[in-house]
Amino acid sequence: MKIAISSPDGKADSEFSGRFGRCEYFILMQTDTDEWEKVKNPARGSRGGSGPQVVQFLANQGVDVIISGRYGPNAYTALQASAVEPYLAQSGTPLDLLGAFREGKLRKAAGPSGPGHHR
Amino acid sequence: MMRIAIASGKGGTGKTTIAASLAQTLSREKSLSVLVSDCDVEGPNLHLYLQPDFKDTKPVFQMIPEVDNETCTGCGICADVCQFNAIVVLNDKPLVFPELCHGCGSCTLTCPEAAIREVPVKIGMLMRGPGKSQINLRQGTLDIGEPQAVPIISALKKWYFPEIPDLEIIDSPPGASCPVVEALRGADYVLLVTEPTPFGLHDLKQAYQVTEELGLHAGVIINRASFDEKGVREFCLNHDLPILLQIPLDQQIGEGIARGKTLVEIFPEYEEEFIDMYEDIKKRLLEC
Numbered sequence: 174m175k176i177a178i179s180s181p182d183g184k185a186d187s188e189f190s191g192r193f194g195r196c197e198y199f200i201l202m203q204t205d206t207d208e209w210e211k212v213k214n215p216a217r218g219s220r221g222g223s224g225p226q227v228v229q230f231l232a233n234q235g236v237d238v239i240i241s242g243r244y245g246p247n248a249y250t251a252l253q254a255s256a257v258e259p260y261l262a263q264s265g266t267p268l269d270l271l272g273a274f275r276e277g278k279l280r281k282a283a284g285p286s287g288p289g290h291h292r
Numbered sequence: 293m294m295r296i297a298i299a300s301g302k303g304g305t306g307k308t309t310i311a312a313s314l315a316q317t318l319s320r321e322k323s324l325s326v327l328v329s330d331c332d333v334e335g336p337n338l339h340l341y342l343q344p345d346f347k348d349t350k351p352v353f354q355m356i357p358e359v360d361n362e363t364c365t366g367c368g369i370c371a372d373v374c375q376f377n378a379i380v381v382l383n384d385k386p387l388v389f390p391e392l393c394h395g396c397g398s399c400t401l402t403c404p405e406a407a408i409r410e411v412p413v414k415i416g417m418l419m420r421g422p423g424k425s426q427i428n429l430r431q432g433t434l435d436i437g438e439p440q441a442v443p444i445i446s447a448l449k450k451w452y453f454p455e456i457p458d459l460e461i462i463d464s465p466p467g468a469s470c471p472v473v474e475a476l477r478g479a480d481y482v483l484l485v486t487e488p489t490p491f492g493l494h495d496l497k498q499a500y501q502v503t504e505e506l507g508l509h510a511g512v513i514i515n516r517a518s519f520d521e522k523g524v525r526e527f528c529l530n531h532d533l534p535i536l537l538q539i540p541l542d543q544q545i546g547e548g549i550a551r552g553k554t555l556v557e558i559f560p561e562y563e564e565e566f567i568d569m570y571e572d573i574k575k576r577l578l579e580c
């Protein structure tokens with residue numbers, strides 16, 4: 174299984190980022206092999222609609238689960254159309270969050286949170 | 293026809309009452325035929341002062357792509373070509389976000405399977421009709437929840453009255469973003485309304501920036517003028533911006549406006565000042 178966690182600096186052992194569409198990096202973790210890599214968020218600088226862009230990007234990377242702090246309405250709509258499952262976290266490093274996810278301690282996002290980003 | 297636009301970097305500077313007062317004065321005292329265009333489509337309020345009879349109305353539509361899932365192969369080209377991130381392809385199916393779409397038509401044109409067609413979606417309304425003092429008013433309103441002010445403003449400005457007026461007064465939305473640019477485009481002269489405070493100065497600078505970018509002539513009206521106006525004055529001096537009118541901070545004015553009265557209805561002596569300002573603008577436009 175492949176997990177994506179939003180991150181401000183691309184490091185697996187420093188605090189994750191709660192921002193989904195506009196975080197700097199995603200940490201992609203492979204649960205079977207424990208390997209991880211960082212990827213830059215390609216939609217970070219876009220004027221609007223970064224949420225759906227990111228969902229499309231991560232789905233194309235074969236991601237099964239996303240862990241972030243909140244998902245806007247557009248991002249959530251895109252997530253529902255994809256096979257990617259969004260989970261919520263409040264704090265922790267990507268490594269901590271991976272552990273918490275494995276132990277079943279993270280909650281799945283049941284709907285959008287936070288305001289949408291219009292132009 | 294002359295076109296004067298009224299703008300300010302933020303809301304609540306008295307832009308609307310100045311637009312209404314200028315229209316009333318020039319219609320009554322100079323017998324000009326005046327058309328007022330309320331481009332503040334997220335909260336048009338000139339109708340409160342001019343009380344028009346909106347005889348004509350017209351909906352504004354935007355074309356939004358609709359994908360035929362039968363013909364679509366999920367190639368993803370539409371998502372690549374959309375500059376506004378309004379389409380993504382997930383699970384080999386395009387998903388359109390209408391509120392992000394600018395109706396540019398690129399996706400429809402580039403889809404190799406011709407699987408996209410455009411369907412009209414209503415985003416707002418235009419209204420027009422005669423009001424007080426024989427002023428014609430037209431206004432646009434954006435439907436609740438629709439984020440796109442620009443297409444409404446551009447449709448409003450293109451919606452001509454059969455008779456061309458002597459003067460059009462455009463009330464711009466507040467701020468300095470795309471809707472303001474759309475409202476000011478094509479104006480002969482822009483009146484920047486500001487307050488003599490540090491915040492007012494900051495907003496004035498931003499609104500001035502827009503007139504500079506569009507290459508428009510501009511002058512300043514200082515509203516609620518009191519003691520602390522050095523910043524605004526210095527800025528005007530340094531940028532060759534004439535201060536055309538100053539309206540003092542006055543409780544009676546504030547109360548009158550709250551009751552739906554325009555400045556010249558509260559203090560008719562301001563008519564003189566508005567006429568002078570209009571003549572001044574005309575002279576300045578001739579000189580350049």
Ligand code: SF4
Nearest residue numbers: 364365367368370403
């Ligand atoms: S470009 Fe056309 S065929 Fe390709 S995904 Fe978009 S709608 Fe489908």
Ligand code: SF4
Nearest residue numbers: 374393394396397399
């Ligand atoms: S019409 Fe233009 S803005 Fe709208 S989805 Fe198509 S390409 Fe994007």
